[in-house]
Amino acid sequence: MTDRVAAEPQEAWRPSSVQLERDEWRRRRTIRSAAIAAGSTLFLLGAIGGAVVSSPGWDRVRETYFSWDKAVSSFPAVLDGLWLNIRVMVVCWILILLLSLTVAVVRTLRGPVAFPLRLLGTAYVDVFRGLPLLLVIFLLGFGGPALSLQGLPTSPLFWGGAALVLSYSAYVAEVFRAGIESVHPSQRLAGRSLGLSYGQTLRHVVLPQAWRRVIPPLMNDLVSLQKDSGLIAVLGVTDAIRKAQIETALDFNYTPYVVAGVLFCCLTIPMARLTDRYARKKGYHGAGGHL
């Protein structure tokens, strides 16, 4: 019953003339395509750049949004504010993952005993997906500290973070639930037929597969959170956007906003690339062939 690998005689293979001709054609076509792409890109960028620069208001636009001196002078303050965004994002993201995974699992529980839990989970998701994030931030950010509840801090940072966690977890819970339900029922059956309990099957069979499938949409939400972490600036928390606002207010030069925007992109774009690589590494090998 052992698998034998047939030992093929090592023969010298030389590509046939047909194959050589095909390879040569492909090589020529690749060079031509690259040349055309490079040429048309240069032309397009040049045309756009020329049109923008030669337009009548360009000097004022450049001075207001792309002032190098202003960028340099505001950079330290904006970067300092960004550090707060990063901390808020990391802490909130961990909490969001925990809360949303719990809600998603609760919503997939079966049986009448779990009905109240399911109902609670569904109600939570419905309500917090329906509420605009800004409204939740206002509600909790201004209302929360006013309650001065025992044991809870009154800092706007805490309540703003809580608003982000509550609002985002509702979305992310649905991402997780979609992932859980996308795992074929036969996987659950296989787990249960081995004697694994419902929970063991969920933990060791369903969730690992679901997790892998939802990484891209999860990263989408993380990038979104990264930007929305700036919304807590409305509570007076000095994050990157608030810092940029303060810098702008000095002389009504809007370059600090552009600086903040560039910094946000510097965070999100590498993360998107990293995610792609991670997902590809952990993912299944598709049978896509060269198409």
Place this chain on the structure above:
Amino acid sequence: MSTPRHSPPPLRSPEQRRGDPATSELLSLKSVRKCFGDNVVLRDVDLTVEPGQCVVLIGASGSGKSTLLRCVNLLEVVDDGVITFDGRDITDPRVDGDDVRSRMGMVFQAYNLFPHLDVIGNVTLALRLVHDVPADEARARGLAMLERVGLAEKAKARPDDLSGGQQQRVAIARALVANPRLMLLDEVTSALDPELVGEVLDLLTELKGEGVTMLLNTHEMGFARDVADRVCFLHDGHIHEQGSPEQVLGDPQQERTRTFLSRIRAS
């Protein structure tokens, strides 16, 4: 959980198994009925499997063979009747289904291996989680079982990188590694190319020789004739005829059985 979970006794020789007078039957179904909505899939099914026996279910697609196996594995809840396994009524709702399933091995038509685990991970998952076997011992037992099915060198491979026949042999190893009292095999060769069917059937024949008790359904009549102790013909959810393979396949008494067999042979 009412009963303590324990690992079943290790594999015994066929002689030991057959000479076990205390339990003449390992599995018995009495008047089992199963419906999906208005669709009655099993009606009045009576069936027994004795230790060491290989019982083969035959019948057309939709005759209820798979459902029968799934009911025995408690993946489906019966609507009436009693299934007794190892002297216990497992259709009693108070019975711990996980415990019952942990003492059976089920193999599916589409393998249902876990794609996120490697082969050895698939084989040892239940040992570690259900049977509380320490990781290194589970690994040793898993490797021994892979050796047994001829796939020791594939321990680190992912299921997706294996051929269909290899995947099915891994699935059999996964079901067999915890020494189940009963193996349930649901059309385990139906998804395989003809040339791969042989390697799986050969393995089942060897297992039968080692005294593994099996209840399976198949369209491989040659296998049924050579290996089965008893063949049961299902039609429309009912066992219309059962007996030795020579009798059911060679000299069927029922018109329906004859019709089915002639269709199988014509194809």
